[in-house]
Amino acid sequence: MALRAALRSRSGLSGLLSQRSSCSSDIRMCVSPLLVPQERNYSTPPKIRVEFDQSTGVAVMHMQSPPVNSLSLDFLTELCISVEKLEMDKSCRGLIITSAQPKVFSAGLDITEMYGKSPEHCGAFWRSVQEMWLKLYGSNMVTIAAINGSSPAGGCLMAMTCDYRIMADNPRYNIGLNETQLGIVAPFW
Numbered sequence: 001m002a003l004r005a006a007l008r009s010r011s012g013l014s015g016l017l018s019q020r021s022s023c024s025s026d027i028r029m030c031v032s033p034l035l036v037p038q039e040r041n042y043s044t045p046p047k048i049r050v051e052f053d054q055s056t057g058v059a060v061m062h063m064q065s066p067p068v069n070s071l072s073l074d075f076l077t078e079l080c081i082s083v084e085k086l087e088m089d090k091s092c093r094g095l096i097i098t099s100a101q102p103k104v105f106s107a108g109l110d111i112t113e114m115y116g117k118s119p120e121h122c123g124a125f126w127r128s129v130q131e132m133w134l135k136l137y138g139s140n141m142v143t144i145a146a147i148n149g150s151s152p153a154g155g156c157l158m159a160m161t162c163d164y165r166i167m168a169d170n171p172r173y174n175i176g177l178n179e180t181q182l183g184i185v186a187p188f189w
């Protein structure tokens, strides 16, 4: 609902843009979300489930944040912690990232994280986005995105940071960058 409201309202989008730019100076600071205390609500189910097969050395990471695995601060923090844990386990050589949600790999950045939030929150959010792609792109593990649904914008970014991508052959699943349509300017990474 909040996403639809933000998309409908041009002022909502420009508000979103001005918030983004007000925290863009923070983007280059690479602060691990692990170092930033996050409030974890333990009553909510985990957004990431990892299955590690010791015999093959391959881990499968299931993104399970209904309805569309949007990349919220909490989601990204959990994902980064999971990647970091696997990275520390030298017996883990490969990582497959996939979705537990039907029809959607990831809807990209959680738009509600960018709308009506404080500059501090926006800074923390964009740092966690950066942390996610740096962790995946710089991983020592072989990383594979098993794209079993639509994967727009940040979902596409996540897939692009993996070494390999395999996408389910379904004409209803889309993938690509749509920032221009949304009026979002990607940071100058």
Ligand SMILES: CCCC/C=C\CC(=O)SCCNC(=O)CCNC(=O)[C@H](O)C(C)(C)COP(=O)(O)OP(=O)(O)OC[C@H]1O[C@@H](n2cnc3c(N)ncnc32)[C@H](O)[C@@H]1OP(=O)(O)O
Pocket (backbone or CB within 6 Å): 001, 002, 003, 004, 067, 068, 070, 103, 104, 106, 107, 108, 109, 110, 111, 112, 150, 152, 153, 154, 155, 157, 177, 178, 179, 182, 184, 186, 187
């Ligand atoms: C180099 C680049 C750097 C910057 C990178 C990325 C920028 C971004 O990622 S911005 C985010 C852009 N994402 C989108 O525009 C995706 C929008 N969503 C969709 O296209 C569809 O929802 C999708 C194809 C993923 C799934 O379609 P459906 O299965 O038909 O579901 P619904 O559209 O009905 O959505 C269900 C529910 O989820 C909410 N939703 C969808 N996307 C997001 C999102 N990105 N953030 C937050 N919430 C999202 C949607 O509003 C619906 O909610 P309710 O209305 O409350 O049910």
